[in-house]
Amino acid sequence: MFCFFIFGFLIASTGTLGSTECQLKMSPPRVMVEYGGSVSANCTSLYSESIGLGWESTYGGTGLKRGVTTLPFSIESVKEWEIGPKCYVTLPDSPQCSKKLAVTVYQLPENVSILQPPSETGPKVEGQAYSLQCDVVNVAPASLLSVYWHKGNEIIKHEDFEDSTLSPVIKSSILQLIAQRNDNGLQISCEAKLNLGPGEGIHPAVQSKPHKLTVLYRPVFINPETETVQLSANKKITLYCNATGNPAPVYSWHFPQLVEDTSKNEDVNQPFLTPSFQLPGNYSCNASNTQGTSVKYFTVIEPTRDRTTLAAIIGAFVALGVLLFVGGLLFVTPDGTFSFTQSKYLRGQPTSSGPV
Numbered sequence: 001m002f003c004f005f006i007f008g009f010l011i012a013s014t015g016t017l018g019s020t021e022c023q024l025k026m027s028p029p030r031v032m033v034e035y036g037g038s039v040s041a042n043c044t045s046l047y048s049e050s051i052g053l054g055w056e057s058t059y060g061g062t063g064l065k066r067g068v069t070t071l072p073f074s075i076e077s078v079k080e081w082e083i084g085p086k087c088y089v090t091l092p093d094s095p096q097c098s099k100k101l102a103v104t105v106y107q108l109p110e111n112v113s114i115l116q117p118p119s120e121t122g123p124k125v126e127g128q129a130y131s132l133q134c135d136v137v138n139v140a141p142a143s144l145l146s147v148y149w150h151k152g153n154e155i156i157k158h159e160d161f162e163d164s165t166l167s168p169v170i171k172s173s174i175l176q177l178i179a180q181r182n183d184n185g186l187q188i189s190c191e192a193k194l195n196l197g198p199g200e201g202i203h204p205a206v207q208s209k210p211h212k213l214t215v216l217y218r219p220v221f222i223n224p225e226t227e228t229v230q231l232s233a234n235k236k237i238t239l240y241c242n243a244t245g246n247p248a249p250v251y252s253w254h255f256p257q258l259v260e261d262t263s264k265n266e267d268v269n270q271p272f273l274t275p276s277f278q279l280p281g282n283y284s285c286n287a288s289n290t291q292g293t294s295v296k297y298f299t300v301i302e303p304t305r306d307r308t309t310l311a312a313i314i315g316a317f318v319a320l321g322v323l324l325f326v327g328g329l330l331f332v333t334p335d336g337t338f339s340f341t342q343s344k345y346l347r348g349q350p351t352s353s354g355p356v
């Protein structure tokens with residue numbers, strides 16, 4: 001019984017809502033207007049019989065226009081953050097009803113910038129955690145704002161804001177980072193976008209000035225950390241120690257004793273080295289900067305001309321052996337005789353020309 005009562009009440013209330021919904025069509029249904037910009041819309045009555053239409057607004061209304069079914073309205077310059085012009089219709093035998101035009105007044109941010117506490121500016125050390133703050137100044141409405149963080153060509157963070165304030169506000173987004181060597185030299189920027197919907201065509205966006213990342217890291221070799229290099233009879237060898245690092249690495253070389261004594265005058269602060277005396281032994285190179293020293297080892301070995309000659313001779317012998325073996329398979333029949341002599345020398349049978 002009680003349930004029926006509630007059910008009945010629901011039907012009654014929705015019925016009431018349906019009947020109070022004013023049958024007016026707004027074109028466009030939603031208006032996005034920049035603060036200071038103009039608004040224009042049409043209101044059309046969907047009733048079969050209506051006496052007239054009118055617009056009501058703090059910017060001045062139209063008064064009731066009798067005998068029209070469509071009525072235009074415009075505001076030259078919007079100077080408020082919340083406006084609600086209303087269109088009303090007068091009907092023959094029911095009360096007047098009205099509908100509000102949905103208007104969003106927006107303002108693009110006056111300024112978008114990346115900030116860092118003064119104590120945190122300057123280069124970061126690899127592995128260090130830090131944060132950057134993006135301030136979006138005087139943007140409206142905050143509920144339509146999206147902040148995008150760009151690192152190089154990537155979007156690394158996106159933030160929306162829940163704030164029902166219609167007038168301009170300052171919004172901040174914080175980006176947490178860990179200094180990585182690959183970030184050194186990359187640019188971070190922050191972009192503030194207003195999601196005005198497809199009606200507005202382009203999505204207005206304001207981008208901050210880029211913030212350059214500087215990460216200090218110890219030298220890392222471009223090639224493997226240990227290399228074996230073979231001396232050559234006709235060409236000088238060069239050892240490469242090139243490393244990346246921030247600050248730029250400085251290099252120093254260590255040679256086998258014999259070379260050390262004879263290469264006093266070589267420029268050994270280069271990332272590569274062509275020893276003037278091409279001698280085997282263990283060489284090493286230090287790449288250093290303020291963040292540390294990395295060591296690369298080279299094992300320089302004798303040219304192996306003798307060994308290759310020996311290998312060639314052994315190879316030739318093996319090849320000959322294989323050739324003989326394959327030849328044997330082809331020409332020797334299963335009973336052990338040579339196939340090409342079979343007609344002349346049949347086993348156990350004297351030939352006709354042989355002695356009896």
Ligand SMILES: *[C@@H]1O[C@H](CO)[C@@H](O)[C@H](O)[C@H]1NC(C)=O
Nearest residue numbers: 027028040041042070071072
């Ligand atoms: C309103 O209607 C008039 C006449 O049909 C049309 O020219 C005008 O573009 C319309 N304005 C809007 C904002 O839809």
